[in-house]
Amino acid sequence: AEFLREQPVGNRHLVLVTDGIDTASSSEYSEAVRRLMAAQTTLHVISYTEVGRKELKKPWWEKPKEVPGMAQSRADMATVGIDPTRPPGMRGGGINPPDVNSGVRIDPALRRRRKTIEREMKRGEDRLKTLTEETGGRILLPASVEEMVERSGDVAREIDAQYVVTYRPKRPLRNASASEYRKLHVGARRLGLSLRARRGY
Secondary structure (H helix, E strand, O other), X not given: OHHHHOOOOOOOEEEEEEOOOOOOOHHHHHHHHHHHHHOOOEEXXXXXXXXXXXXXXXXXXXXXXXXXXXXXXHHHHHHOOOOOXXXXXXOOOOOOOOOOOOOOEEOHHHHHHHHHHHHHHHHHHHHXXXXXXXXXXXXXXXXXXHXXXXXXXXXXXXHHOOOOOOOOOOOOHHHOOOOOOOEOOOOOOOOOOOOOOOOEO
């Protein structure tokens, strides 16, 4: 925010590349947003949350790779010490059914961690979407790393296609408090235009 204050008014842009997870406390986040708004900065977000979601959808269980002798080894472990009437390697019904050792390892802690990350990503994504709309920017959610690089060019073109619009307020700014927020609506008379603008100052 301090750096952006040194830039010309009307040409202050912040491009944020993020996973969408907010690591700041609520008070830190609120202060950062306040300073960003005070600097009259347009926020553009390239979020790779969709890429992260694909990773989180991978199985949270693991099946070890088969190696020579693994099936026999599992069978021995399943029978030795449990049923002394059967020699190592012999399998059958009773307490040692054929599928006694599937070889699948389950990790409940990893599953819980993934659920927490998914919730945090959704929360962060919603926050950033609201913030970009408020400042006149937008959030992009590419589905791959390649698309993320490609869409970054779209952000650059949008910044380059910006117009500065000024107005005279009905109530003079000298009568306003330092923290007053004034809402604005910028519309276009021409049909077919896609227009984004700050919602206020």
